Amino acid sequence: xxxxxxxxxxxxxxxxxxxxxxxxxxxxxxxxxxxxxxxxxxxxxxxxxxxxxxxxxxxxxxxxxxxxxxxxxxxxxxxxxxxxxxxxxxxxxxxxxxxxxxxxxxxxxxxxxxxxxxxxxxxxxxxxxxxxxxxxxxxxxxxxxxxxxxxxxxxxxxxxxxxxxxxxxxxxxxxxxxxxxxxxxxxxxxxxxxxxxxxxxxxxxxxxxxxxxxxxxxxxxxxxxxxxxxxxxxxxxxxxxxxxxxxxxxxxxxxxxxxxxxxxxxxxxxxxxxxxxxxxxxxxxxxxxxxxxxxxxxxxxxxxxxxxxxxxxxxxxxxxxxxxxxxxxxxxxxxxxxxxxxxxxxxxxxxxxxx
Numbered sequence: 416x417x418x419x420x421x422x423x424x425x426x427x428x429x430x431x432x433x434x435x436x437x438x439x440x441x442x443x444x445x446x447x448x449x450x451x452x453x454x455x456x457x458x459x460x461x462x463x464x465x466x467x468x469x470x471x472x473x474x475x476x477x478x479x480x481x482x483x484x485x486x487x488x489x490x491x492x493x494x495x496x497x498x499x500x501x502x503x504x505x506x507x508x509x510x511x512x513x514x515x516x517x518x519x520x521x522x523x524x525x526x527x528x529x530x531x532x533x534x535x536x537x538x539x540x541x542x543x544x545x546x547x548x549x550x551x552x553x554x555x556x557x558x559x560x561x562x563x564x565x566x567x568x569x570x571x572x573x574x575x576x577x578x579x580x581x582x583x584x585x586x587x588x589x590x591x592x593x594x595x596x597x598x599x600x601x602x603x604x605x606x607x608x609x610x611x612x613x614x615x616x617x618x619x620x621x622x623x624x625x626x627x628x629x630x631x632x633x634x635x636x637x638x639x640x641x642x643x644x645x646x647x648x649x650x651x652x653x654x655x656x657x658x659x660x661x662x663x664x665x666x667x668x669x670x671x672x673x674x675x676x677x678x679x680x681x682x683x684x685x686x687x688x689x690x691x692x693x694x695x696x697x698x699x700x701x702x703x704x705x706x707x708x709x710x711x712x713x714x715x716x717x718x719x720x721x722x723x724x725x726x727x728x729x730x731x732x733x734x735x736x737x738x739x740x741x742x743x744x745x746x747x748x749x750x751x752x753x754x755x756x757x758x759x760x761x762x763x764x765x766x767x768x769x770x
Contacts (some may be wrong), residue, residue, distance in 0.1 A: 447481045447674070449666065452496065452505040454489035455613070459636045461509065464693030465564070465660070469686050476677035481670070483507070493611040497661070501557055506666045511611070512657045513594035520737050521549040522563055522657045524749055526595045527731055528723065529651035531568035532753075534698070535691025536760035538564045540752045541657065542684050548748040552741040559667035561660040561678075564687040566630045567694040568652025569596075570712075573626040574619060577645040577713060581722050590618050590627040592656055595730065599654060600628060602726050612656075615639055628653060631701040632694065640708040649715045660686075692763070 451470060455461040470483035491499035496510035497518070512522050525531075525541045532540075541563055571578045571589075578584060585604040591597050593609045600607050608624050615637040618624045627633075634640040647653075660682075667675065705712060731749075738745030 446479065447670065449481060449483050449506040449662075450490075450504075451483045451485050451507040452490050452499060453485055453508075454491070454493050454496065455509075456636050459632070460690055460693035460697050461658075465686055465690040466509065468689065469561075469660075469681060472681035473678055476681050477674050478677075481674050481678065493613060497558075500661055500663050503663055503665070505663075507561070507660070507662045509658055509660045511592065512659055513592045513596070514611075515659070516594045519554045519659065520734075521545075521552060521554060521741065521743060521748075522659070523595055524734055524738075524745075524752060525565045525657050526655045527734070528599065528654045528727060529649065529720070530753070531565065531652040531655050532756040533691070533760040533763065534565065534567040534694035535688060535763050536756035536758075537568075537655065537752075538687040538691035539684060539759045540754075540756035541565060542687055543755050544748050544752045547751060548743050552743055554741075555659070555661065557664050559662040559664050561662055561682040562684075562686045563657065563659050564690055565655045565657050567632060567698040569628050569630055569654045569656070570649070571626060571628055571647040571653055572631075572634075572643050573645045573647070574622070574642050575625055575644055577711075578626065578647045579713070579716065580719055581726070588623075588625045590615070590624040590629075592628075596628050596654055596656075598730065599727055602729075603723065613637070619643075630656075630694075630698065631705065632697040633701075634704050635697065635701050640704050640710060643705070643708065643710045646705060646710055646712045647715050648712055649720065 451466065453462055453466060457463070457467075466485075470485065474482055486505075490505050493511065494514040496508045497515050499505050500508050512519050512526075516523065522541060522545065524544070525537055531537045545560070545563055573587075576583060578587070581603055584600070587605050588608060589600050589605040590608050590610055591600050592612065597607050597609050608618065610618060612629060612633060615627060615629065615633055616639045619627060619639045619642050631646065634643070670678070702712065735745040735749070738748060
């Protein structure tokens with residue numbers, strides 16, 4: 416009798432252990448929700464053409480297994496996006512590389528002046544160069560880089576006199592982003608005030624600065640066109656800003672292989688091609704806003720361009736030195752970026768012409 420009871424109890428325990436094992440091996444939920452932080456105005460292509468469509472495409476590609484939730488307000492100020500994602504406060508975010516320039520320096524290649532063939536060309540050029548040359552440097556340690564991009568390129572916007580020469584910049588108070596923009600304007604003789612792009616309206620409307628170095632689309636995003644008196648444009652643009660779209664690496668590692676593959680399929684080049692086209696259209700719209708506010712747009716003279724190039728030649732040399740220190744053939748990477756950018760620009764111009 417005792418033996419029979421013992422055998423029965425053993426079978427019951429074995430069955431319970433088996434049931435517990437089965438429960439433990441079954442996911443608690445078939446759905447994963449990721450938090451995507453947004454700190455930029457939602458009227459911009461950052462959100463409308465990249466972050467929002469990306470979130471929607473992730474859900475579609477994973478057949479609803481991964482959903483993206485976006486808080487109504489930013490969970491951290493612009494310079495703290497990397498730290499916020501690293502701590503797991505948010506799972507996904509974009510960051511301007513100027514805020515992480517000591518950690519991530521290789522993409523700054525795309526920020527060099529006179530280097531932006533077009534927004535879409537530079538975007539594809541940067542992403543392909545990242546994959547071919549930069550990934551091995553592991554600058555994104557602790558993160559999963561989902562994609563990377565630049566803007567449509569920068570101009571010099573002035574609230575006062577036209578900027579037509581180095582003499583016009585001497586002592587002129589200019590807002591720039593940290594990093595390359597600051598180095599350029601300092602070398603050209605301006606008095607520099609650094610800030611995130613989101614501070615444009617405050618600085619310009621209050622007269623804190625006399626001008627700013629930024630893409631023309633900013634006049635739509637931050638609504639300050641009425642304060643401008645002049646815009647100076649440059650072939651290949653005065654410079655650019657590069658950005659990274661990142662996910663917490665532990666979050667990425669926790670996804671299934673199928674979901675990683677699905678998310679990858681809607682990230683990278685696919686996401687930034689669409690964004691590049693949107694930036695170009697946004698710039699066209701901004702030009703209309705500037706004209707409506709009677710702000711003249713003038714092309715820089717060959718002499719002004721030549722004078723600038725003489726002053727800032729050290730920037731490319733400095734970047735090449737950093738690339739070499741990280742085991743990257745900078746000369747080959749820069750040539751690849753320019754080649755791809757030019758080719759994609761040519762292809763998309765033909766596409767627009769057909770349309």
